[in-house]
Amino acid sequence: MSRPIAANLEIRSTGKGDHIACRSCGHALAPAGQPWKRQAILRELSMNGAGGKAYTGAREAILRQFGCPGCGALLDSEMALPGEPFLDDIVRA
Numbered sequence: 001m002s003r004p005i006a007a008n009l010e011i012r013s014t015g016k017g018d019h020i021a022c023r024s025c026g027h028a029l030a031p032a033g034q035p036w037k038r039q040a041i042l043r044e045l046s047m048n049g050a051g052g053k054a055y056t057g058a059r060e061a062i063l064r065q066f067g068c069p070g071c072g073a074l075l076d077s078e079m080a081l082p083g084e085p086f087l088d089d090i091v092r093a
């Protein structure tokens with residue numbers, strides 16, 4: 001059984017408990033209620049110029065993209081400053 005929690009994430013119930021998993025391939029990222037982004041593939045891009053002149057004043061801002069290690073699907077993204085901790089959404093079953 002599974003329950004969608006985002007476009008590409010779901011809570012999947014297995015014999016070993018509930019896990020946050022990729023909706024595309026089923027890759028289990030973390031137990032429900034635990035941070036999952038550290039298990040994803042991280043890509044950081046500069047936001048400088050990404051949106052035209054709107055971002056030219058924040059040269060250090062980055063876009064983080066979190067990809068599935070199983071299939072490469074984009075799972076989530078966030079804006080941050082370098083070295084900032086991940087914005088963890090704690091999802092409980």
Ligand SMILES: [Zn+2]
Pocket residue numbers: 022023024025026027068069070071072073
């Ligand atoms: Zn996947």
